[in-house]
Amino acid sequence: MSDAEPPDDEFEPVQVFGDETEMDLRPGSDDCYKCSTCDTNCPVAAVDDDFPGPKFQGPEQWRLKRKEDRDIDDSVMKCSNCMRCDGACPSNVPLSQMHNTARGEYVDEQMDTLSREYLRNRMLSNYRFFASLGSKVPRLANFVAGLGVTSWLGEEVLGISSEREMPEFATRTFREWWEERGGAGVSNPDKRIAYFHGCYSNYNTPEVGKAMVRVFEHFGYEVMVPKQRCSGTPMFANGMLDDARRAAETNVEEFVAAIGDGADVVASCTSCSMSLRQEYPELFDIHGIEDLSAHTYEAVEYLRIHEDLDGALDDADAAFPDLAYHAPCHARNQGLEGQAVEVADRIDGVEATDVGDSCSGISGTYGWKEENYDTSMKIGEEMFEHMEDADAETGMTECPTCAMQMEHGTGYDIRHTLELLEAAIVEE
């Protein structure tokens, strides 16, 4: 498999029409009885009257399609792909699959590949490519990114909101740390996990990846770190399904091989685990993809299933600030919205407050776009208010872009649940 061959890995702003089989999702509309629960749970529809909502985007639009119809309504680009509609639907309509597929068709068939919007979306969804460049010269990249002129240019030329601050690159990536460290610190053929670190904890927050490794090694796991590419989440959200498929081919091959070696797949980012679990099998037909889906877990979820995490935390205390915790939408979709606060409750010395079930509003690359910035901040308002009201000056979440939004809206420092676990469990 040509997973990381240079041509595949390069950012190449020319649309290559993929050969993925066209999907007919019209039968999914059979499950919809129009109750509109999805619409009332959609954070975008709540603040943007022009957005027709998931019921239209999904079952209605698909049912109105004929096979040869090619025009998807452009409002699909206003969907932030938070996937709350999936969880809201009482009737199992495959809403996010419908949205992702329609968005892919829209971008393939209707978007001008020379347009600013297309180039911008292609760049945002291929964040990993730029991050890999930036992290080669992190200090320079951070300096350039921090310049006023850069963000001015970003907005004027590309339509990336100048309100946002570019995330800083770490001076040493997680994978560099992992190699210098000499790889796994524990060898255990009976307890193996393959770590899907994703892009952000590699290039931007390696402390999350390190915490993950140390916590799992504390429980006696042999941690594997297979070669990997972007999980695809930002590509789905931008309709770049060809890019996402190429990345998925690498990820499926590498991680299915790890599963063959007895590992389960564990991610520290809830959108990465969501993607491998749900979107992969919904959107692609790659050998082994169902197997990967069935073996993928979020990190804390995995420990709560397989270890006596509560027991391990019984006497634990942590020198950690009190926390305002926000559950990412994609964590919510996996049924994981309650676990972080439950874990924190067992740790002495730390108070974590759930800031409620609203969406942070950023939804990955969505809130980075100039045209979505105001919508994004409006959606985030409820979360910001609840964070201010909580008895904490530090935030916690598992999603990198939710963390950006939380920091942007409140100025708080934002931590990851694995960092809290590391502080509570791992001996220095």
Place this chain on the structure above:
Amino acid sequence: MTHTTEVLVIGGGSTGTGIARDLAMRGVEVALVEQGNLTHGTTGRMHGLLHSGGRYAVSDQASAEECMEENYVLRDIASHCVEETGGLFVQRPEDSDEYFREKLEGCRECDIPAEELTAEEAREVEPYLAKDVERAIRVPDGAIDPFRLCVANAVSAENHGARIETHAEVIDLLGDEDRVTGVKVRHESVPQSDAERGSSRGDRTDGGPSRREHRKVGSTEELRADYVVNATGAWAGRIGDMAGVDIEVRPSKGVMTVMNCRQVDTVVNRCRPKGDADIVVPHETTAILGTTDVEVDDPEDYPEKQWEVDLMIDTLKELVPILDEARTIRSFWGVRPLYEPPEVGSDDPTDITRDYFLLDHEERDDLDGMTSIVGGKFTTYRMMAEEISDHVCDQLGVSAECRTADVPLPGSEDANVLDEGMDRFGLRSPIARRSANRLGSRTEDVLSSVDPNPVVCDCEAVTRAEVQDAIEQSGTDLNAVRIRTRASMGNCQGGFCCHRMASELHPEYDEPTVHEALDELYQERWKGERHALWGEQLSQAMLNYALHATTMNRDADPAATGSVDYAAFDDGSDAPAGADGERGVATDGGDRGD
């Protein structure tokens, strides 16, 4: 009250409206009467197949050739009613090779373009075909909307001076035993001429056919004519009885089951000799499964049985397995107007020819002034209309030529308008596309007539402009609005839009009229939906019920049932005047001691 015309046509189905259009275009003065809506009888209860003739290519080659001929004509003159889907005759392992070969040869003999496909090619065309199909024949079958076609014929007839009167049931024939000189009808609604006087609508005179004030029973009317055409299909025997002649129509019922969405985009036929449940027709947003063939005594009163619906799904899932799990939104039954000369004496209705017969009662029964047309099928309606119009013109001494094969129907004058410039109507693209498919060359006129133009029916993407346009044509009859627009024909079966459609009647029509119109439409929707009450459609029906009960009190509205004793309420006349001077209104709800 008497109306005099040259030709009176009885029956507002495809044949009747086709005859009215044909004669009107030849300059003949025509009136048409129909007991219900346009399409009320058999036309509105078919599966929407535009035959290529492939179905008859083995058993009835004359019909097959006619179908192919008319298929081409309708693509041309009725492009906004036709979807060129193509069709497949699919052979399963248990179906005979011999018949497949006969079918293929038969198509070629009848000049029906037919192409043999391997199983793989067939499944490329239709991915949901069963994995074990053997092979298929591709033919130019199509899908056609009988409602729009019929309405377009009626509108065209009116544009050429015809009078179209719906909800006007023939209760007697005028004349004597030697000659028919007209009919007597009972209006179930106020006839157009009266309605013009009685309605608040200022523009009634230029409207389309079948406009009425809802259920206001009007008078009877005599319509005198030089010649009468009985185009009542399965009901022809009833008119014959009034005239004292025998018309041996043998009505045969068939069930059709409507799926929620399209499992196929091509007409899929089973390639085997006649049988039940052997066709799936993609129709607008849905797919329609058909059908059965069972002779009935009365075209209006026959049993509708669950086993017939089950048979559709259980048999057709052999061709398209996903049907087994798929959602059904309703089922309906239609009655074929089959006819055969009494001397043939077929026992099985499937043996009766699909050909049509022109029965001149002067030749046949010594009764002057009337001809009946029976048998035939929807695809060849225009040809039938042409033949009987020729006959009528002979009788009247009119020499004008038929032009219906060449002049497009209203809405199909310019097929190219569909694709361009939909953005300017500010509609979401699937809504604009569906609206344009339905409205054809009228798209611009209709969609630009109302602003703002919200969607009224979400399932079928019907906007206020289209609903208002239909109301302009048909008045308070919401079923007539439905057949023109497809509003309320989607997966919620009107649960979310019947009341919105009814609201569009206000303020031009008053509240009781609107309420009755809503009840009638909702009742009609329920009639078909009750045959689909399992799985998702049962959930849908319960949700509809709950919504209508809790938000509009439609489960047992005491105001509607008349059980409220209004006199028992205090009208406030004894209450002291409030501070704001409004007598009898306790703004605090009355709990402050008054």
